[in-house]
Amino acid sequence: MRLDKYLCGATELTRSQAKRLLKQGEVTVNEQIIKDAAFKVQPQDQVCIEGETISVRGQRYIMVHKPEGMVCSHIDDGGYPSVFNLLDEPKLDELKIVGRLDADTTGLVLLTSDGQWSHRITSPNSQCPKRYRVTLVHPIDDDAIDQLKQGVMLNGETDPVSGDVERISDNEIWLTISEGKYHQVKRMCAAVSNRVESLHRQQIGNLELDPILEEGEWRFLRDHEVSQF
Structure with missing residues (x-):
């Protein structure tokens, strides 16, 4: 968002009043004086008028x-x-x-x-993938990995669920799933006679932590x- 528009949205200033304050050096962004009305304000920026922080709260x-x-x-x-x-x-x-x-x-x-x-x-309906780093109590063999890839039955479900699997070590895998069933990762690992020791979500869609x-x-x-x- 342009800085002059940001100032108007966070205060009752008109656009001309906002530009006047900018020219006078009364506006800082992250403690730096900014006089350019077209300066782009980022969501994490701290904007102040005469030392007082202001903010426009849009979608977060x-x-x-x-x-x-x-x-x-x-x-x-x-x-x-x-x-x-x-x-x-x-x-x-x-x-x-x-x-x-x-x-x-x-x-x-x-x-x-x-x-x-x-x-x-x-x-x-979005089938948005989520990627987890799974640390297992027991070593996982290739047969169990193949089962996870091909699909396993979970208690209470009528259809098998599957995921993309990459081995990290004997006791660790990356598991990517596109569904969001209750405790799905833990239940999938239990279905191949293993148990989750620790679980970490690394990615949602293409967005990584x-x-x-x-x-x-x-x-x-x-x-x-x-x-x-």
Whole structure:
């Protein structure tokens, strides 16, 4: 968004008043004086007028590196804190979780205020792939990997489910699935007589967890990342 438009959207300034403030050097972006009205403001930028922070709250798209022991819920649950406790953002109630993770699962979680965007990812019709790093209790052999690729039956289901599998080590695999059945990864591994020791979601669609984010850290998505869905 242009800086002059941003100023008008966050205040009651007219466009001419905003440009006047810019020329006077009263506006900073990330503590740098900006006088160019066409300067592009990014979602993560801090914009100030005479030292006071202002903001325009449009649709928000957030990537979180979820740590173990937190729940994907707006409230703490079962002794586990909410993943929303990680965010220093206003009006957290406007944000929805795009594909929940269990408390013991780490990795990529998306949050947004855009319901249509969320639906495009989570709708069963979208078949949006999710990639997990799975650490198993027991070594997994080639026969079990072939079964996961070809499809296994889960208790309570009428059709087999399958996934793309890549071996990492004797006890680790990458597993990519396009469905979102309850505890699907854990149940698939149980179907080949194994058990998940730890689970980490690395990717949703073509969007990978940013490697610069440590567990518990988050950032806004960039425009090209949002447009992938």
